[in-house]
Amino acid sequence: MYKFFQPAVLCLGTILVTPALCASLYNSADFSFDIFGRMQALLLSRNGSQHDRIYANEYGDNSLVSAMRLGLASRARLTDGLDAVMLAEWDMPDGTLNTDTRYLYTGIDAYQYGVLLFGRGDSAYYAVAGATDIYNYLDSRANDYFIMGDTLPGQIMYRLAALSYDLRLSYQTSQSRINGSPFSVRNAGAISLATQMFDNVSIAYGISYSDLTYDNADSSQEMQDYFAPILAQDYNLSRDEMATFVKNHKPGHKYDYGFAVSYGVLGSGPYAAFVFTGTDYEYLQHQLYTFETALNYSFNNGIGVNGGVELQTYNDFFTVADLKLGIYYAFSPTMKVFAESQFDLGAEPEKFYGSSLPYGFGEDKFVLGAEIVF
Numbered sequence: 001m002y003k004f005f006q007p008a009v010l011c012l013g014t015i016l017v018t019p020a021l022c023a024s025l026y027n028s029a030d031f032s033f034d035i036f037g038r039m040q041a042l043l044l045s046r047n048g049s050q051h052d053r054i055y056a057n058e059y060g061d062n063s064l065v066s067a068m069r070l071g072l073a074s075r076a077r078l079t080d081g082l083d084a085v086m087l088a089e090w091d092m093p094d095g096t097l098n099t100d101t102r103y104l105y106t107g108i109d110a111y112q113y114g115v116l117l118f119g120r121g122d123s124a125y126y127a128v129a130g131a132t133d134i135y136n137y138l139d140s141r142a143n144d145y146f147i148m149g150d151t152l153p154g155q156i157m158y159r160l161a162a163l164s165y166d167l168r169l170s171y172q173t174s175q176s177r178i179n180g181s182p183f184s185v186r187n188a189g190a191i192s193l194a195t196q197m198f199d200n201v202s203i204a205y206g207i208s209y210s211d212l213t214y215d216n217a218d219s220s221q222e223m224q225d226y227f228a229p230i231l232a233q234d235y236n237l238s239r240d241e242m243a244t245f246v247k248n249h250k251p252g253h254k255y256d257y258g259f260a261v262s263y264g265v266l267g268s269g270p271y272a273a274f275v276f277t278g279t280d281y282e283y284l285q286h287q288l289y290t291f292e293t294a295l296n297y298s299f300n301n302g303i304g305v306n307g308g309v310e311l312q313t314y315n316d317f318f319t320v321a322d323l324k325l326g327i328y329y330a331f332s333p334t335m336k337v338f339a340e341s342q343f344d345l346g347a348e349p350e351k352f353y354g355s356s357l358p359y360g361f362g363e364d365k366f367v368l369g370a371e372i373v374f
Helices: 126-132 144-148 217-235 239-248
Strands: 023-027 031-044 063-079 082-093 100-109 115-121 152-162 165-172 185-198 201-212 253-265 268-281 288-298 303-314 317-332 335-344 365-373
Touching: 063 100, 100 152, 126 144, 126 185, 126 201, 126 253, 126 268, 126 288, 144 253, 144 268, 217 239
Parallel strands: none
Antiparallel strands: 023 031, 031 063, 031 365, 063 082, 082 100, 100 115, 115 152, 152 165, 165 185, 185 201, 201 253, 253 268, 268 288, 288 303, 303 317, 317 335, 335 365
């Protein structure tokens, strides 16, 4: 769920991520240590698994998946107006010994002077790209920000929130195959600024830059293989021409820019958001443009509905065109059931990616889930 425009709640106060519920293991005037998490049971359609989840189903049939998310959070007073903070969060699916680290950072909270964090977390650009991230399970595929996954490792992150403005800066240090993707970066950076314009209306602007690296032989080949069919489609190359062309025209950087407008607070009455972003890869002849809408209404009786449309265009065709619909019911603050679906609206991703499409593109999805949080 979207983590930016929601108010900070419980546990750690105003950091980059705050859990909705937590259990205090130790709490004193100068130190606190909390635990939080959730348990999920998910019935997924044959294409329902997310391609970047470590329990992805590639066997072409429906499946039942259980998963646990566990988090630890701590705050220690250093001096007046200065605290040390830490947060770690992992996804642990059933049937595997692997874990998926979502957040893992430490840093300092200087209150009116901002928060400085080091480790794995949200890029500053998530303030824009995440405004439509409202679903319990389904993730966005349309926005190219998520091509390297959601949270990013090896970052320096800074946030200053004051007088209805929220400034964020992030710097990405060198990383290979970020989140298991073919992308390796020498460095990257992002900046965003959000503010409340009118009652319940917020707007965020952001830009991001990634310096892609081919220094490592393995990651170089993996990333080159990713771009080869895209460049071949873009320049109408034959198989014989492709190898030489790609060798000399490997995209070395990408730029992302855009804005998000939202109304309301997610989970409290009506919430609506619109996101526009653009992505420019070196050597691609056109830019990728994303248009996303999201609507959510949470009723006082625990029922909530959400939905939206995600479009990504390149040149004169849609690479992604999805309709998402969902409904949920919260029996209590700690338990809910939900159903979410995603329908392809006739996108033509093969015109961009060639015949080797990323997992799940152009497919309808459905998930039925139950969740308990603690």
